Amino acid sequence: MALNKADRIKIWFDAEGDYLEVRFSDQPGYMRETDNDAVMERVDERGEILGFSIIQVSKLTHEKPLVAELLSKPRDQSAAG
Numbered sequence: 652m653a654l655n656k657a658d659r660i661k662i663w664f665d666a667e668g669d670y671l672e673v674r675f676s677d678q679p680g681y682m683r684e685t686d687n688d689a690v691m692e693r694v695d696e697r698g699e700i701l702g703f704s705i706i707q708v709s710k711l712t713h714e715k716p717l718v719a720e721l722l723s724k725p726r727d728q729s730a731a732g
Contacts, residue, residue, distance in 0.1 A: 660702075669709050674702035687719035698722070 661674045674693065680701040682691040693702040700721050711717050 664708070669707050670704065671708045672702065672704040676701045685719045685721065687717065689717060690719035690721075692721045 661677075663672045664670070672693075676695075678695050678701055680693045680695045682704065683694050685692050685703075689706050691704045692700055693704070695701055703719075703721060705711075705717065
């Protein structure tokens with residue numbers, strides 16, 4: 652599923668915290684886990700993607716890219732078992 656095009660994105664990098672956050676929208680939302688421990692997705696109350704964050708950014712290299720799936724809908728916890 653393709654993400655909607657954002658007119659403007661905001662990117663924050665905290666070198667001391669080794670943290671990167673990308674926001675496609677300033678709408679209220681909350682952080683939700685993904686299938687990758689280093690990535691959290693920011694979603695609104697309907698489950699639409701508002702952005703994402705990555706921890707331990709300095710450990711990323713071009714030889715070993717980070718891969719995560721961002722879902723633009725509520726995660727189905729009942730299917731995971």
